Amino acid sequence: MYEATWLAYDPVIYSRLLTSMTLIFHIIFATIGVGVPIMIALAEWIGIKRNDPHYHLLARRWARGFVVTVAVGVVTGTAIGLQLSLLWPNFMKIAGQSIALPLFMETFAFFFEAIFLGIYLYTWDRFKSKMRHFLLLIPVVIGSSASALFITMVNAFMNAPRGFDVENGQLTNIQPLVAMFNPATPTKVAHVLLTAYLTSAFVLAGIAAFSMLRGKKHVYYKKALKLTMTSALVFAIGTAIVGDLSGKYLAEYQPEKLAAAEWHFETMENAPLILGGVLTEDNEVKYGLEIPYALSILAHGAPNSEVMGLEEFPEDEIPPLYIHYLFDSMVFIGMYLAVVSFLFVAASYFRRFNPYRRWLLRLILIGAPLSMVAIEVGWIFAEVGRQPWILRGYMKTAEGATTSGSVDVMLIVFALLYVVLAVTCLSVLRRLFRHYPAEEELKSDKWTGGGLDEL
Amino acid sequence: MSYEILGMTVLWIFLYGYLIVGSIDFGAGFFSFYSEIRGEKQTIQPIIERYLSPVWEVTNVFLVFFFVGIVGFFPDTAYYYGTALLIPGSIAIVLLAIRGSYYAFSNYGSKNNRFYLFLYGASGWLIPAALSTVLTISEGGFIEEQDGKVIFLWKELFTSPYSWSVVILALISVLYISAMFLSYYADRAQDKKAFEIVRRYALGWSMPTIMASLLVFFSIRYHNLEHFRNMLDISWMFVLSFLFFIAALYLLWIRKHLGWAFIFVMLQFAFAFFGYGKSHLPYILYPYLNIQDSFTNETMAISLIVAFILGLCLLIPSLYLLMRLFLFDAKYVQGKKG
Numbered sequence: 001m002y003e004a005t006w007l008a009y010d011p012v013i014y015s016r017l018l019t020s021m022t023l024i025f026h027i028i029f030a031t032i033g034v035g036v037p038i039m040i041a042l043a044e045w046i047g048i049k050r051n052d053p054h055y056h057l058l059a060r061r062w063a064r065g066f067v068v069t070v071a072v073g074v075v076t077g078t079a080i081g082l083q084l085s086l087l088w089p090n091f092m093k094i095a096g097q098s099i100a101l102p103l104f105m106e107t108f109a110f111f112f113e114a115i116f117l118g119i120y121l122y123t124w125d126r127f128k129s130k131m132r133h134f135l136l137l138i139p140v141v142i143g144s145s146a147s148a149l150f151i152t153m154v155n156a157f158m159n160a161p162r163g164f165d166v167e168n169g170q171l172t173n174i175q176p177l178v179a180m181f182n183p184a185t186p187t188k189v190a191h192v193l194l195t196a197y198l199t200s201a202f203v204l205a206g207i208a209a210f211s212m213l214r215g216k217k218h219v220y221y222k223k224a225l226k227l228t229m230t231s232a233l234v235f236a237i238g239t240a241i242v243g244d245l246s247g248k249y250l251a252e253y254q255p256e257k258l259a260a261a262e263w264h265f266e267t268m269e270n271a272p273l274i275l276g277g278v279l280t281e282d283n284e285v286k287y288g289l290e291i292p293y294a295l296s297i298l299a300h301g302a303p304n305s306e307v308m309g310l311e312e313f314p315e316d317e318i319p320p321l322y323i324h325y326l327f328d329s330m331v332f333i334g335m336y337l338a339v340v341s342f343l344f345v346a347a348s349y350f351r352r353f354n355p356y357r358r359w360l361l362r363l364i365l366i367g368a369p370l371s372m373v374a375i376e377v378g379w380i381f382a383e384v385g386r387q388p389w390i391l392r393g394y395m396k397t398a399e400g401a402t403t404s405g406s407v408d409v410m411l412i413v414f415a416l417l418y419v420v421l422a423v424t425c426l427s428v429l430r431r432l433f434r435h436y437p438a439e440e441e442l443k444s445d446k447w448t449g450g451g452l453d454e455l
Numbered sequence: 456m457s458y459e460i461l462g463m464t465v466l467w468i469f470l471y472g473y474l475i476v477g478s479i480d481f482g483a484g485f486f487s488f489y490s491e492i493r494g495e496k497q498t499i500q501p502i503i504e505r506y507l508s509p510v511w512e513v514t515n516v517f518l519v520f521f522f523v524g525i526v527g528f529f530p531d532t533a534y535y536y537g538t539a540l541l542i543p544g545s546i547a548i549v550l551l552a553i554r555g556s557y558y559a560f561s562n563y564g565s566k567n568n569r570f571y572l573f574l575y576g577a578s579g580w581l582i583p584a585a586l587s588t589v590l591t592i593s594e595g596g597f598i599e600e601q602d603g604k605v606i607f608l609w610k611e612l613f614t615s616p617y618s619w620s621v622v623i624l625a626l627i628s629v630l631y632i633s634a635m636f637l638s639y640y641a642d643r644a645q646d647k648k649a650f651e652i653v654r655r656y657a658l659g660w661s662m663p664t665i666m667a668s669l670l671v672f673f674s675i676r677y678h679n680l681e682h683f684r685n686m687l688d689i690s691w692m693f694v695l696s697f698l699f700f701i702a703a704l705y706l707l708w709i710r711k712h713l714g715w716a717f718i719f720v721m722l723q724f725a726f727a728f729f730g731y732g733k734s735h736l737p738y739i740l741y742p743y744l745n746i747q748d749s750f751t752n753e754t755m756a757i758s759l760i761v762a763f764i765l766g767l768c769l770l771i772p773s774l775y776l777l778m779r780l781f782l783f784d785a786k787y788v789q790g791k792k793g
């Protein structure tokens with residue numbers, strides 16, 4: 001019987017949409033949750049070492065905004081955690097048997113982080129030694145980065161499943177540690193962590209740049225920029241290096257993802273890298289910028305090496321080709337962030353240049369949302385590039401989904417929820433900082449006495 | 456003890472932990488809002504805030520621990536419950552999301568926003584009711600497997616007296632547990648005025664709690680006779696639970712030893728909750744899932760248990776530190792510190 005497929009309800013499509021939506025929303029707050037504790041720790045540490053109250057205030061104000069984002073991170077994380085079982089019950093049945101260990105360890109990391117975050121936030125003035133308060137932040141840093149580590153291991157497993165055998169449809173010979181330390185784990189974990197740090201540094205830098213662009217001149221903002229931009233440069237270089245290694249991982253273990261990302265149809269040596277462009281109906285690339293040998297270098301580190309093309313894969317196992325644009329955007333933003341942070345650091349190093357010029361501040365400000373965009377497109381590239389598999393080589397996405405009849409309604413419900421959360425979160429954050437600007441806070445008793453000269 | 460019993464016990468302990476800390480938390484949110492309407496806010500808000508602020512995120516992790524753990528130890532639960540619970544589960548997620556985020560918005564951002572206070576007070580109070588339907592469903596009769604498809608029987612759930620009795624118990628006992636804890640906390644804070652108010656709440660909700668418990672006890676008889684018989688076999692647990700209830704109430708009445716009173720409340724719920732859990736076994740979902748057949752492979756079980764023990768070595772000292780700083784530190788509780 002004929003059915004108009006575009007009208008028919010398909011739980012798989014709605015499950016994918018709902019999962020994507022929740023993850024895209026969660027990842028914003030998760031990234032901040034992973035990266036910002038490091039920046040707070042750096043600021044507080046410098047504040048103690050140099051006995052500089054400006055850095056203490058930075059730590060305090062960042063922490064204040066951080067709690068609000070953590071709250072949204074926690075609730076959306078709880079949502080995705082439950083949704084995995086609700087929307088992908090068949091997948092979770094397999095995952096439960098093979099990759100439950102890091103998922104379980106993640107909850108301990110959350111626990112650890114949550115406990116010390118609670119303590120940290122409410123003990124600013126409780127201890128005589130400032131060092132002791134700083135030490136309470138270390139478990140928060142470890143806990144949040146460890147949650148990213150463990151959850152990324154689960155995602156790595158989906159890309160390169162290892163540590164089990166399949167006999168008559170049953171999983172046997174399960175090795176949880178092999179599953180955790182699969183081939184995708186090293187590059188994926190390193191890249192996710194570094195990009196979370198990079199993005200957080202840029203978001204905080206963007207806030208300081210924004211204040212300066214609006215005419216604020218206090219040295220407080222300059223110190224904020226110096227700290228965040230220097231860290232960002234380090235993280236940006238790390239990101240590019242690990243990004244390159246991720247490409248080599250793909251070439252070896254998920255060549256179809258790399259080939260789709262690069263519109264690389266025929267297996268060949270001396271493969272060029274294509275930037276941008278459009279694809280014609282018969283898969284010709286037009287208007288693209290071709291960089292000779294670059295794809296061979298990205299894939300194997302040598303200009304003449306052979307890179308597998310899409311022709312080698314069955315048609316129904318090729319991911320959507322639009323991921324090309326996602327990959328290009330991510331790499332472009334990566335370069336942009338590295339260049340901007342380099343310019344700032346170089347300008348402040350050579351004292352003759354003024355690093356607080358308006359155009360440079362503007363570039364930094366733009367970098368903040370761009371870095372978040374890079375996180376999003378990076379994830380979408382990685383996830384869509386794995387399609388049609390949910391567990392590469394073992395289970396297709398469609399087989400993992402629920403059969404429930406009401407996923408479409410839930411999609412609407414959650415869309416509304418996220419809109420409401422996003423709007424309130426933004427307005428609360430704005431009010432938090434607008435009503436109590438840093439200058440005012442610096443004037444209060446607590447902060448005077450540390451040599452604060454208004455500039 | 457076999458691995459599956461060990462795994463289930465661990466998970467049940469965490470669910471019990473969530474029952475207690477979650478109830479304190481959700482009830483306190485409800486009282487916050489209630490006291491605002493009644494104009495008693497200035498009196499009891501400070502103690503509620505002092506306790507809640509540092510711990511709210513920890514509460515949530517107890518729940519996360521349970522649902523991540525159960526998929527790890529008993530992967531088949533994901534299949535049955537996952538398919539059936541899409542709607543009730545999503546409602547619970549939405550409530551949790553509203554409660555958690557608006558709590559933070561209201562405490563760190565807009566302190567005096569009445570609407571935010573209402574949102575987190577009301578959503579928190581409904582969370583236990585939403586989550587308790589999972590326990591109801593586990594009694595069987597609400598899920599059917601037809602042609603390899605899991606089907607959730609909505610109508611049965613909505614028209615079952617048993618299901619409603621569980622919801623009522625959840626709604627009431629949250630307020631009772633929370634008020635009992637706040638009485639202890641206010642007493643430690645030596646805040647006489649606040650103490651009298653929360654004591655009144657606790658006394659007020661005590662009788663309804665015990666009535667609702669009895670209602671559940673008897674309505675399960677008509678829903679799942681086998682479970683009811685199992686419960687009678689270990690009826691001493693429920694009797695003990697009732698005795699602890701009387702003891703706690705007595706101490707509150709004479710306004711003495713409120714720490715012990717709260718410990719008795721915890722024991723009251725511990726005996727009832729573990730009695731319920733024990734008599735529920737071996738079923739996780741009557742009659743489809745039992746703990747033996749749905750258990751994960753042995754390798755994963757052992758590695759989860761090892762991870763659990765290592766995790767506890769990390770958590771117990773940390774939790775102890777948290778309690779020492781915010782619960783047992785008399786100066787902090789009295790608002791003279793931090």
Ligand code: HDD
Pocket residue numbers: 159184187188189191192195196198199239240242243244246247250257330331333334335337371372374375376377378379380381382385
């Ligand atoms: C600020 C964010 C950001 C930036 C600037 C970059 N990336 Fe990235 N990238 C991510 C954020 C990200 C990510 C969100 O973290 C991803 C998604 C999934 C993952 O494992 O990491 C990712 C995945 C990812 C993958 C796929 C890995 C996989 O699917 O297993 C490759 C090959 C690269 N990246 C390569 C690069 C290169 C060569 C970059 C050049 C500088 C780069 N990335 C910059």
Ligand code: HEM
Pocket residue numbers: 026027029030031032033034069070071073074075076077078079080081084110111114144145147148151152192196512515516519
């Ligand atoms: C399938 C994907 C994911 C699942 C199932 C998941 C699950 C969760 C859960 C359950 C929480 C709440 C924990 C609590 O109650 O404290 C949470 C929060 C968090 N998640 Fe996710 N998460 C996912 C993706 C990610 C990714 C990719 C990252 C990091 C790159 C991440 C980092 C965090 C962090 C740091 C928190 C703590 C909240 C905060 O500090 O902001 N998560 N996540």
Ligand code: HEM
Pocket residue numbers: 016017019020021023024027084088091151152154155376379380383384387390397
């Ligand atoms: C561990 C269990 C996970 C499951 C079951 C899962 C499953 C899926 C599925 C089925 C999709 C839809 C793909 C499509 O529409 O083409 C998707 C998309 C996505 N996932 Fe994953 N994933 C998991 C882990 C993660 C993690 C850890 C992240 C990191 C945050 C993540 C980020 C994303 C993103 C951003 C998308 C959007 C892609 C799009 O728009 O299509 N996923 N995921």
